[in-house]
Amino acid sequence: MNAIASSLRCARALPALLLACAATPTFAAETTVAVKAARMVDVRNGALIDNAVVLITGDRITAAGSKLAIPAGAKVIDLGNKTLLPGLIDAHTHITGSPEDAGYGIIAKSIPRITLQGAKNALVTLRAGFTTIRDVGSDGYADIGLRDAINDGDVPGPRILASGPPLGITGGHCDDTMHAPEYKSSALGVADGADEAMKVTRRNIKYGADVIKICATGGVLSFGDDPRTSQYTLEELKAIIGDAHRLGRKTAAHAHGGDGIKLAVLAGVDSIEHGSYIDEEGIKLMKEHRTYLVPTLYLGDWLIDNAEAIKLPKPLLEKAKVVLPLARVNIGKAIKAGVPIAFGTDAAVYPHGLNAREFAVLVKLGMTPAQAIRTATVNAADLLGWSDKVGSIEAGKYADLIAVDGDPLKDVRTLEQVQWVMKGGAVVQ
Template sequence: MNKKLTSVLLSSMLCSLVMATGQAHAQDKPLLLETIAIKAGRLLDVESGKVLRDQLIVIEGERIISIAPIAGTPIPATVKVIDLSRSTVLPGLIDAHTHLTSNPRQHGYSSLGTSTVRAALYGVRAARDTLHAGFTTVRDVGSEGFSDVALRDAINDGDFPGPRILAAGYAIGIKGGHCDNNLLPPEYNDTGKGVADGPWAARAKVREMAKYGADVIKICATGGVLSKGDAAGAQQYTLEEMQAIVQEAHKLGRKVAAHAHGASGISDAIRAGVDSVEHSSLIDAEGIKLAKQHGTWLVMDIYNDDYILGEGEKAGFLPESLAKEKEIGQKQRDNFRAAMQGGARMAFGSDAGVYPHGDNGKQFYYMVKYGMTPMQAIQAATISAADLLGLKDKLGSIKVGKLADIIAVDADPLADVTSLTKVNFVMKNGKVYK
């Protein structure tokens, strides 16, 4: 095993040198992939649910090329070594429900003064804070002016640090619904850019989102907590409209995430074939059964109730939003437990942007409190979330051939899951950011 690993390391370095020589002849610019070896004291294998001790993770460029016991394994002097032998090492975390360009202290009417450009610039800081918190991948489910798409592209171009982003563009919904802007009086005649009524208008809106760079389609199946003038549990899109959206999105290679608090909207969204149901606050036994039958992911944001009720008017939340949150917040947490016990597939999603970006890890405590083991909560934010996003072959676990998204904490998160709020090492695509 040791000789084999040494051979892999030396062969990898030789291949990189050969490639670099060829590249130099072609472009006069040598390209040599850096090789890094991480000494992991405790390595969480989220696929098996086991902890591996004293492992050496070798990374070349952006990918993991080998994993083996440290003991007796020689490391070439030219390989950069990162010593995490006193830490717990695990895959980069994934948050499947964020709003990176949303300012958590500008809700309700205070949000009206924020331009799309300012929101995108705010997203630069939010992206950095999210990455430094250990979340190397996020699904951003709805931003004004395609600001999430611009943020994604800027990060991909290396303009500034941030997580890998799957962007949705505008969230799609009915006129006067949760995805519309209902804060202005009639004389402004303002309608949200994601509004689409009827099956064919909804199909056209999906095509528009895809045209302008959306990776995923977000729809509003029911009312919401933070919107004005609608009941959170009331169904908004019909089954026919949601079926049209899902058919169009899947035809274009996009998955569909459905905002849904109410039981009927949740069930119809699942019947329509959505890939995930967000929030799922008032899900009932039928909805849990349907989710299990269809393999639909539930993404339940059970931390932000603390922030909404704790910050209240200081963050600009509407009085009716606070009333709605008081009504359904605890029900959502209880239904999280019921869905977990009912065997539904669960992925981590926190609704970051409602609360400060970078605090994503605070949700782990509640996931464990309401029914998950620490390992299950971590799996929800790694291998399960990667599966939901269609990235399981690249992300979600520390395995040979996968992208090197790796984080570390000093403590043991299986003993104290809140240690995941204190990430002290972050690597994304083989590059160290913290």
């Protein structure tokens, strides 16, 4: 009995003891970390800085430059002959998805299953050098849950700005077109009419959306729609985008077709995703409104080559064979005309971790390697509204760094083989 009484006394005392410990401040000084490398890319100017040193305290950069003095007692990470860059940004991912989900396979996957799939994909993406992503569409708010788990330190992954379920019309690209009619299945983000669209916008924000994703046109990986046709009206788009902006969220419009692109730009959208059929009028409007274009081009190579392996339904493959090659021609014109470009991949249509293969396609379409790198750093940071946090190696920003062999300003494909990653001052690999 004495042992039991003693145990009970300890149990009663434990909450008070824990509370006392929690209230006791700690004063351990944060150690300065110095990252050294043979060179560093100045992404703003497209130049190399030799003998690079980046000083970090906590999760932030405190100084960066050539031959900086390293404070006494600093922990030094010497990367030798490698080249440092800021952590890369992918502004168009579906982190909880996989290529097999492009067909009927998605029907068998529950929300818990795709969330766990997303956790795996998040680590793969981070190790590939993408320390920040914008996720533009996930069922059941799974991307928002994953974002929060990463922020809380439960699982490793990049910083995520998440949209939750994308908004779309009944039977449109962002509706559930895989089920037969008798199942009466409809996607969570379906909203018809301005009032309903505003309600769903507000609901997404209620449940934690950082950005509002809108399906403004038909798509490739959906049944019964045409990528060339608009789906939402100008009135509906204005309702969604106006409400999102008023509530402090940016907006992104899936838009392949010309009319859908123009309507979304006129309604004030922040970015056009894909832009496959963009024409001269659309290019002119996007330049006038400074609307970002987020092309997703490498997927055209991977999807068509691997359609059989992932059991892509024939109608979707036939659309892909028409739309995706045309996209390169039209987006090449937009790049040459000076439309603002931010980096995006549509990762999930092809395997996560291959995101950097997009760079070589941008260079093929006329960008220099420096311009292509800017799309995934300062440009993407600007689009996300995070220019004060990420996108360059500068004092005050998160210590998100990557290192590669060679010179990415000469060969952008070096970014496909990232050798070292740091996120928020912590080494990932």
